Amino acid sequence: MQYDEKQTVARDASPIYESNAPEHMSAGRYIATRIPTLKPPMAKTPNPIKLLGTLNLQHWLFFLVAFFAWSWDAFDFFTVSLVVTDLAKDFKKTNTDITWGITLVLMFRSVGATIFGIAADRYGRKWPFVVNNILFIVLELGTGFCQNYKQFLAVRALFGVAMGGLYGNAAATALEDCPEAARGILSGMLQQGYAFGYLLATVFARGLVNTTKHTWRPLFWFGACPPVLIIIFRLCLPETLAYKERVAVRHANGSLTSTFISEGKVALKRHWLLLIYMVLLMAGFNFMSHGSQDLYPTMLTNQYNFSANAVTVTQVVANLGAMTGGTVVGYCSQIFGRRFSIIFISIIGGALLYPYTFVGSKSVIAAAFFEQFCVQGAWGVIPIHLMELSPGSFRTFVVGTTYQLGNLISSASSTIESRIGERYPLPPKGKTKRYQYGIVICIFMGCVYAYVIILTLIGPEYRGKMFGAAHDSDLAEATGHEAMAAVLHRRERMGGPDDSSDEGAHEKRTHVNRETV
8 A cells, every 4th residue: 555646646636525534624624615525526336236236245144134133123113103192092191201212212222322332343243233132122022011101111211222232233234344336325225224114113013003902012022023033144144354354453463452442542532523523413313313203103193184094004105215215315425425415305305394294185195205205315325424434443333322322312302392292282083182293393304404404514524435444544543553564464465355446446545544634
C-alpha cells in the first residue's frame, strides 16, 4: 500500500464528493462544505442483479442469517403493537397503559446494545448472536404466560435488553465482509428485515390472535419457535473475515484485552463528537419509524372504523412498500450518496403525510404503500451509513448503541401520540371512545421529517470507507504500526483476502491512508 501523491493531487482537484474516509478540517470549512458535498457523485454502479452476483456463498450465508434474525427481532417487537386492544382488555388497562410495554422495550434496548455490542467486538460476532436468540425464546414464551400487567411490563423490559443487542451484530455480520459496490443494496435489503418482520407479525396475528380460547397468547408462543432455527444456522457459520483480521492484529500486539481497551480509548478520543451526532441522527430515524407505524393500526380501527381484515390488508401493503423502498433507496445511495438519498426521500415522505393520515376510505392503502416506501427507504441507507461512520474496532458496539440510544430518546413516540390524540375526541362508538389520531400523527411526523433532513444535511458521509484492519488508523495507533505490518505481511504471504480488491480499490486505499481524523 503505497502513498500515491500524484493520484491524490488529481483527486483533490476534482469536484467535492464527500466519501471514503474522514478528513480533518476546521469547523468553518466543514460548515461551508455541507451543501457542496450533497452533490450526487453519480458513481458507476452495476445493475442490482450483477451486484448480487458478486457475492460468494459465505457472503450470502452471513447476510441471510443476519436478515432472518433482524426480521424476527422486528416480529417480536410488533406483536405488542398489533394486540394493544386485546392486552388492554385482558389486563383491564387502557390502550395508553399498554403502550408502555412498547416504550419499555425501546428504553431498555440501549442497555442490550451496549452489553452485546462490546461482547461482539471483543469476543466475536457469533456467540453474542446466539445468546441473543436464546433470550428471545425465553422472553417471548414469558410474555405469552404473563398473568397481569406488572408481569407484562417486567418481561417486556427484559425483552428490550435482549432485542437491543442484535442490530449492531446483524449489520456487522451481513455487511463487513461484502464487496464494497454491493453495500448499498445489501444495506437496504437488510434493513427491510424490519418491515418483513412487521409484515409477518401482521399476518400471523390474523391467524393466531382470537382464534382460540387463549386470545392473544399464541402469537407470542409461536414467536419463540423460529429463533431455534436461527441459532442452528449461525452455529454452522464462522466468524467474519474482518473480525478475524482484527483479532490477529491484537494477538500480534500481545494482550487481547489491553489492546481492545486501548482501541476504545483511541476511538473515544478521536470520534466522540461523531458518536453524539450519530445518536441524535438515530433519534430522528426512530421517531420516524415508530411515529408512522406504532399507532397506525389503532388509528385505522378507532378513528376510521376499519375492520380487522381491512387493517391487515393495509398493513401488508404498507410493508410491501417499505421493503421495496428500503431496497431501492439503499441501492440508489451507492450512486447518489448516503446523505442526498436520505434527504430526497424524506422530502417526498413529508409530502405524502396528508393522504396517509386523513384519507378514511380504503384508498388509504396507496398512501400507506408510498409513505412506508419513503420511511423505510430512508432507513435502507442507515445500516451501511452507520457502519461507514463507525470506528472500525467498535463497529458492532457503535452501530448498535447509537441506534438503540436513538430508540431510547424516541421511546415514548406511541405514548406521546396516544396522549395527545386523547385531546381530540370523536363521537364514541357504543362504549368505545374514539380519537382523531390522524392529525396527531401527521403533525408529529412533519416535525420529525424536518429534523431528519436538517441533521442529515449537517452530518458527514464516508461512502466507500474500507472496513479491513489494514485501513484502520485507530487500530494502528492502538496496536502500533509494527503489529499491523506483521499481520498484513503474513496475510500477503498466505494469499489472504483483501477487502480492497474490487475495481477502483487502489484509489480508495490512497484516500484511506490520508485519514487524519
